[in-house]
Amino acid sequence: xxxxxxxxxxxxxxxxxxxxxKLKDQGIxxxxxxxxxxxxxxxxxxxxxxxxxxxxxGQQGYGYGVEELEGKLEEIMGLDRTYNIAFVxxxxxxxxxxxxxxxxxxxxxxxxxxxxxxxxxxxxxAGITIQSKEDFKKRMxxxxxxxxxxxxxxxxxxxxxxxxxxxxxxxxxxxxxxxxIKGVKVINVHLSDSLHALCYYIxxxx
Amino acid sequence: xxxxxxxxxxxxxxxxxxxxxKLKDQGIxxxxxxxxxxxxxxxxxxxxxxxxxxxxxGQQGYGYGVEELEGKLEEIMGLDRTYNIAFVxxxxxxxxxxxxxxxxxxxxxxxxxxxxxxxxxxxxxAGITIQSKEDFKKRMxxxxxxxxxxxxxxxxxxxxxxxxxxxxxxxxxxxxxxxxIKGVKVINVHLSDSLHALCYYIxxxx
DNA sequence: ATAAATATGTCAATAAAATAACAATATCAT
DNA sequence: ATGATATTGTTATTTTATTGACATATTTAT
Numbered sequence: 001x002x003x004x005x006x007x008x009x010x011x012x013x014x015x016x017x018x019x020x021x022k023l024k025d026q027g028i029x030x031x032x033x034x035x036x037x038x039x040x041x042x043x044x045x046x047x048x049x050x051x052x053x054x055x056x057x058g059q060q061g062y063g064y065g066v067e068e069l070e071g072k073l074e075e076i077m078g079l080d081r082t083y084n085i086a087f088v089x090x091x092x093x094x095x096x097x098x099x100x101x102x103x104x105x106x107x108x109x110x111x112x113x114x115x116x117x118x119x120x121x122x123x124x125x126a127g128i129t130i131q132s133k134e135d136f137k138k139r140m141x142x143x144x145x146x147x148x149x150x151x152x153x154x155x156x157x158x159x160x161x162x163x164x165x166x167x168x169x170x171x172x173x174x175x176x177x178x179x180x181i182k183g184v185k186v187i188n189v190h191l192s193d194s195l196h197a198l199c200y201y202i203x204x205x206x
Numbered sequence: 207x208x209x210x211x212x213x214x215x216x217x218x219x220x221x222x223x224x225x226x227x228k229l230k231d232q233g234i235x236x237x238x239x240x241x242x243x244x245x246x247x248x249x250x251x252x253x254x255x256x257x258x259x260x261x262x263x264g265q266q267g268y269g270y271g272v273e274e275l276e277g278k279l280e281e282i283m284g285l286d287r288t289y290n291i292a293f294v295x296x297x298x299x300x301x302x303x304x305x306x307x308x309x310x311x312x313x314x315x316x317x318x319x320x321x322x323x324x325x326x327x328x329x330x331x332a333g334i335t336i337q338s339k340e341d342f343k344k345r346m347x348x349x350x351x352x353x354x355x356x357x358x359x360x361x362x363x364x365x366x367x368x369x370x371x372x373x374x375x376x377x378x379x380x381x382x383x384x385x386x387i388k389g390v391k392v393i394n395v396h397l398s399d400s401l402h403a404l405c406y407y408i409x410x411x412x
Numbered sequence: 413a414t415a416a417a418t419a420t421g422t423c424a425a426t427a428a429a430a431t432a433a434c435a436a437t438a439t440c441a442t
Numbered sequence: 443a444t445g446a447t448a449t450t451g452t453t454a455t456t457t458t459a460t461t462g463a464c465a466t467a468t469t470t471a472t
Binding site: 005010011013014015017018076077078079083091092093095096097099100105108145146169170172176185187189190191192193194195196197198199200201202203204205 | 211216217219220221223224282283284285289297298299301302303305306311314351352375376378382391393395396397398399400401402403404405406407408409410411
Binding site: 212215252267 | 458459463468
């Protein structure tokens with residue numbers, strides 16, 4: 001039950017949870033760190049060490065209860081509550097993500113949409129009307145927990161200016177730039193970076 | 207000019223390149239590791255150490271030539287060549303990525319498309335006809351460097367079986383599962399993992 | 413031309429992360 | 443019930459990654 005949790009650990013939590021969910025769906029009720037490590041291709045030691053940042057969820061001689069541990073991980077990540085989420089940019093990527101969340105991750109409630117393309121404004125996705133930047137700026141003031149930016153970098157940077165002072169606590173940015181907003185956690189996703197890393201590995205086998 | 211390059215270093219390369227590109231576009235011709243470090247919020251030491259895995263690209267008292275270093279990084283990552291790329295899954299996410307690559311990253315030549323939805327088969331994106339799984343299986347045999355999987359996990363796992371033995375050298379997988387194909391570098395992108403990590407941070411400020 | 417300032421590449425030191433070790437405790441088989 | 447086996451939580455060790463230090467070379471200013 002250690003205190004400081006490094007980014008490296010945080011990044012592994014969703015993965016643990018994914019595997020536990022899968023095990024649960026397979027009807028498996030208990031798992032040892034050793035077996036889980038084999039499945040996930042990590043050491044048992046790392047699993048135990050990671051989990052013990054948050055508490056002792058296992059039992060000696062038995063292992064971990066799959067369902068219980070999955071639940072604990074969800075608590076830890078805050079997946080046992082709901083989030084009001086809004087999108088800036090309703091192009092293909094935005095729609096893909098909205099679609100996925102609506103269908104698969106009901107804890108995220110889509111409550112606002114914004115796009116600057118005139119033909120989109122006023123139309124609906126998932127029952128929510130797409131607003132212009134001006135109207136959305138008002139909408140942004142209250143009742144949004146997470147802002148997803150699936151718009152070009154220039155727009156992302158513009159929007160970032162208006163985030164401070166709202167209730168927004170997290171930004172998930174897909175624009176090709178790195179946002180940094182004081183008091184707000186931003187995760188900048190650079191899809192092409194991972195493609196470029198793939199190219200590196202292709203050209204440097206082993 | 208060290209030899210072994212860790213994943214941590216490889217993951218940073220695309221980011222260095224992004225920033226150098228930006229500097230170049232701003233007309234800046236030289237930069238020191240110190241200044242670049244300030245801009246990128248990393249230590250100068252890390253930049254120098256990372257770059258020196260691949261050679262000494264700088265000059266004492268001067269720094270690095272922006273354009274030259276960007277070029278070197280592109281060489282290192284293999285972005286100075288072209289890749290034949292094919293997509294399994296032509297839904298919104300697939301189209302978003304195809305669209306982006308066609309418009310912004312001309313080194314990737316889209317040469318094949320596949321989807322199992324009957325109404326899509328035979329239609330075109332970016333001048334390429336969408337094939338059924340059966341037809342695509344033949345197409346896959348030769349002339350594809352990178353396979354992008356923007357299809358559900360079940361389909362991703364099916365397709366993964368057919369990759370070995372082809373000329374495919376890399377797989378960029380967005381299906382919600384972790385593929386592992388012998389002899390092929392796979393990058394599994396788990397978008398929701400990063401959203402879940404964001405939730406963790408929202409619920410654990412500081 | 414010279415001195416001061418700048419900034420690299422690399423080695424050394426430090427910090428962080430991952431792994432291993434193990435005492436403590438529970439389970440399982442008989 | 444008892445001993446053998448399994449498996450945790452935690453501390454110790456090892457490995458890896460990051461940062462700092464510095465000798466050396468280049469540039470800039472005078």
